Amino acid sequence: MNEVFSRGPSLFSRLLIVLGLSIASMLIDTKVQSFETARTYLNSLVSPLQYIANLPGAMLNWSSQNLTSRQQLLEDNQRLTSEITLLQEQLQRFDILKLENDNLRRLLDAPIREGMHRMITELMAVDTNPYSHQIVVNKGAIDGVFLGQSVLDESGIVGQVSEVSTTNSRVLLISDVTHAIPVRVKRNNARFIANGDGNINRIQLQHVAHSADIQEGDILVSSGLGKVFPEGYPVAKITSIIRDESRPFAQVVAEPIAKLDRLKYLLLLWPADLAPEGAIAPNASELSE
Known part of the structure; x- marks a missing residue:
């Protein structure tokens, strides 16, 4: 059967032809200066093929770099998110510490009568009985209470110690129904007795004559009578006066100056002759340990 296509030169013959052409091209390129222009054109024609041949490798390199960069971004984002969360938590604690530090500074800056020593104490518990206004503080008999x-507190009188344990004490607030404190009007020194009425934001003056010289807005301070509270400390501000002639006495309501519903740090006071070793003297500014 005849072959449809005639066979061409043998492989060896083809190799010789290619070698001959290559040697001729090198000789021409070496000897003929004008062949440089042709070589430039030939290189330009071959350049697209080179780019196409390098394209798969370039795409693999780009993909590898892109995936690495994305993974790095995800890791960096996770790390920064964790750091931000930790810093926010620290910032919250710093805000609380700053507030407590400000409160302590206000306590130490509170005016103390001559000869009175003081010690900072902290609120431990609040009495859950709605009819009893008492708190527990973390100083007791071993501290000289x-x-x-x-x-x-930093504003005025809170109350007085009603029970003393070894390491803590119970304080009866001035708003408790069983508490009474001698007071005087700062404006004119008129003297009265202020009783708690079971409302944390209110106390009442007892047996106030209708003709008494008192006004809304008058400041009540401790009178020093009874020798329980030192004289001259703020107690309350008169907010309401009702003079009903059908009643034997005027009804006078005052608001405690101390923040009884927001207590945190408090001051315990001692006369100089009873002050324990850990108490701060009136002219000292450092905190006691």
Whole structure:
């Protein structure tokens, strides 16, 4: 059967032809200066093929770099998110510490009568009985606390110590129905007795004559009578006066100056002759340990 296509030169013959052409091209390129232009054109024609041949490798390199960069971004994002969360938590604690530090500074800056020593104490618990306004603080007999001792915040009188344990004490607030404190009007020194009425934001003056010289807005301070509370500390501000002639006495309501519903740090007061070793003297500014 005849072959449809005639066979061409043998492989060896083809190799010789290619070698001959290659040698001729190199000789021409070496000897003929004008062949440089042709070589430039030939290189230009071959360049697209080179780019196409390099394209798969370039795409693999780009993909590898892109995936690595994305993974790095995800890791960096996770790390930064964790760091931000930790920093926010620290910032919250710093805000609380700053607030507590400000409160302590206000306590130490509170005016103390001559000869009175003080010690900072912290609120431990609040009495859950709605009819009893009492709190527990973290100073007790080992710190020199005694029955009837005056307790203040940075604004005014809070109450007095009613029970003393070894390491803590119970304080009866001035708003408790069983508490009474001698007071005087700062404006004119008129003297009265202020009783708690079971409302944390209110106390009442007892047996106030209709003709008494008192006004809304008058400041009540401790009178020093009874020798329980030192004289001259803020107690309350008169907010309401009702003079009903059908009643034997005027009804006078005052608002405690101390923040009884927001207590945190408090001051315990001692006379100089009873002050324990850890108490701060009136002219000292450092915190006691």
